[in-house]
Amino acid sequence: MELRVLGCSGGIGADMSTTSLLVDDDILIDGGTGLSELALDEMKRIRHIFVTHSHLDHIAGIPMLLDSVFEHIDEPVLLHARRETLDALQAHIFNWQIWPDFSCLPSAEHPVLRFSEMRPGERCRVGNRSIEMIGVNHVVPAAGYRVQNGVGSFAFSGDTTSNEGFWQALNLHDTLDMLIVESAFPDEERELSSRARHYCPQLLAADLKKLRHRPKLFLTHLKPGSEARILDQCREQVEALDVRRLCGGDRFTL
Numbered sequence: 690m691e692l693r694v695l696g697c698s699g700g701i702g703a704d705m706s707t708t709s710l711l712v713d714d715d716i717l718i719d720g721g722t723g724l725s726e727l728a729l730d731e732m733k734r735i736r737h738i739f740v741t742h743s744h745l746d747h748i749a750g751i752p753m754l755l756d757s758v759f760e761h762i763d764e765p766v767l768l769h770a771r772r773e774t775l776d777a778l779q780a781h782i783f784n785w786q787i788w789p790d791f792s793c794l795p796s797a798e799h800p801v802l803r804f805s806e807m808r809p810g811e812r813c814r815v816g817n818r819s820i821e822m823i824g825v826n827h828v829v830p831a832a833g834y835r836v837q838n839g840v841g842s843f844a845f846s847g848d849t850t851s852n853e854g855f856w857q858a859l860n861l862h863d864t865l866d867m868l869i870v871e872s873a874f875p876d877e878e879r880e881l882s883s884r885a886r887h888y889c890p891q892l893l894a895a896d897l898k899k900l901r902h903r904p905k906l907f908l909t910h911l912k913p914g915s916e917a918r919i920l921d922q923c924r925e926q927v928e929a930l931d932v933r934r935l936c937g938g939d940r941f942t943l
Contacts, residue, residue: 690712690713690818690836690838690840690841690942690943691712691713691714691940691941691942691943692710692711692712692843692867692940692941692942692943693710693711693939693940694710694711694723694935694936694937694938694939694940695709695710695711695721695723695724695726695727695937696708696709696721696722696723696724696726696937697710697723697869697909697910697935697936697937697939698910698911698913698937699746699873699910699911699912699913700746700912700913701722701913702913704937705913705937706721706722706723706725706726706937707721707722707723707746707747707749708721708723708741708746708747708909708910709721709722709723709724709726709750710845710869711727711735712818712836713818714731714734714735715734715735715736715737715815715816716735716736716737716738716739716815716818716820716836717735717737717738717739718738718739718741718834718836718845719738719739719740719741719747719748719847720738720740720747720748720749720750720751720754721746721747721748721749721750722746722749722750723750723937724750724751724753724754725750726937726938727754729757729758729761732754732757732758733758733761733762735754735758735766736764736766736767736815737766737767737768737769737813737815738751738766738767738768738769739769739770739807739813739820739822739834740768740769740770740774740778741770741825741831741832741833741834741845741847741848742770742771742774742827742829742830742831742832742847742848743770743773743774743777743778743781743829744829744848747847747848748778748782751768751782752782752783752787752788752791755791755801755802756788756789756791758801759791759794759795759801762801765799765800765801765802765803766801766802766803767803767805768802768803768804768805769805769806769807769813769820769822770804770805770806770807770832771806771807771808771809771822771830771831771832772806772808773829773830774829774830774831775804775806777829778804779792779804783802792804807822807832808822809822809823809824809832809854810822810823810824810858817838817839818836818837818838819836819837819838820834820835820836821834821835821836821837821858822834823835823844823854823855823858823859824854824855825846825847825848825849825852825854825855826849826850826851826852826854826886827847827848827849827850827886827887828885828886831847831848831849832847833845833846833847833849833855834847835858835859835862835865837862838943840943841866841867841942841943842862842864842865842866842867842943843865843866843867843868843869843904843941843943844859844865844867844868844869844904845869845870845909846868846869846870846871847871848871848873848886848887848910849871849886849887849888850882850883850886850887850888850892851888851892851895851896852896853899856896856899856900857899859900859902860899860900860901860902864902865900865902865904866904866905866943867904867905867907867941867943868900868902868904868905868906868907869907869909869935870888870893870897870906870907870908870909871887871888871908871909871910872887872888872889872890872893872908872909872910872911872919872923873885873887873888873889873910873911873912873919874887874888874889874912874915874919875889875890875915875918875919875922876889876890876891876922879891879892887910889919889922890919890922890923890925890926890927891922891926893923893927894923894926894927894928897927897928897930898928903929903930904930905931905933906927906930906931906932906933907933907934907935907939908920908923908932908933908934908935909935911934916934920932920934
């Protein structure tokens with residue numbers, strides 16, 4: 690199983706794009722501005738998009754991707770998300786005012802996009818990969834995902850802060866090879882972090898003690914300008930795990 694990081698920043702700028710992870714060549718987890726890294730032929734191969742939540746930095750690239758592949762694919766892209774996320778996308782993005790409703794284009798019978806509700810705890814099988822949705826704690830209904838094939842596994846927290854469910858769900862499995870988890874703010878902004886329901890290093894370090902696995906750990910969603918400070922603080926406080934920063938362009942084989 691191949692994992693390619695198209696974008697993972699908490700903002701945009703030169704060499705910074707927001708969250709989008711490509712699994713092999715046909716599955717996306719989130720569709721932020723990192724989707725601009727894909728060539729058209731690569732976009733045409735995407736069959737499934739698993740969305741963590743409705744915030745713009747995680748979905749901004751999806752409307753443009755659908756527009757780009759509109760005339761080049763024979764079957765719809767399946768967009769998997771919680772019901773609340775699907776409702777938000779339909780009401781506020783694919784509403785003919787912000788963007789056309791691709792769930793009924795070119796026709797309702799043969800659309801380029803289909804919405805697929807997924808609930809926390811459910812798993813979706815795509816080829817030899819199993820994608821499990823895990824509920825997390827954010828300001829809107831949100832989810833993380835655990836992805837596994839016959840060889841390896843990784844988990845992605847999406848946007849979240851202190852919670853029990855994400856760690857409990859990961860502990861139910863025998864293995865976890867790689868964990869991608871957010872830490873959006875430095876500890877100096879812990880109050881803001883809590884209000885926005887994001888991790889800061891102190892909160893993340895406390896929650897990581899709940900995890901019985903010892904995966905490779907990568908930090909994502911770091912706010913621009915605070916990356917080095919957040920990384921240093923996490924390395925000071927996280928015990929037993931080697932803390933690394935996730936970067937756009939990273940590639941992994943699991």
